[in-house]
Amino acid sequence: MSNEPMTLQEIADDMGISKQMVAKIEKRALAKAGAILEENGYTWEDFANEIRQAEEYAAAQAEFRGEAQ
Numbered sequence: 001m002s003n004e005p006m007t008l009q010e011i012a013d014d015m016g017i018s019k020q021m022v023a024k025i026e027k028r029a030l031a032k033a034g035a036i037l038e039e040n041g042y043t044w045e046d047f048a049n050e051i052r053q054a055e056e057y058a059a060a061q062a063e064f065r066g067e068a069q
Contacts, residue, residue: 008022008023008026
């Protein structure tokens with residue numbers, strides 16, 4: 001499995017739906033996620049910082065174990 005993001009068209013092809021439907025689903029999902037963040041006193045920036053910190057922590061653990069990433 002690749003870490004590269006898929007295009008809307010690739011997702012649409014995989015799911016057998018239109019590219020426009022994928023875009024609509026994406027927009028709804030992001031709105032719902034944003035509302036949940038806001039309800040809990042977070043922003044998208046807070047969320048991005050948490051992800052960044054988790055990735056840095058995982059990379060440090062891998063380096064400590066001698067694993068290449």
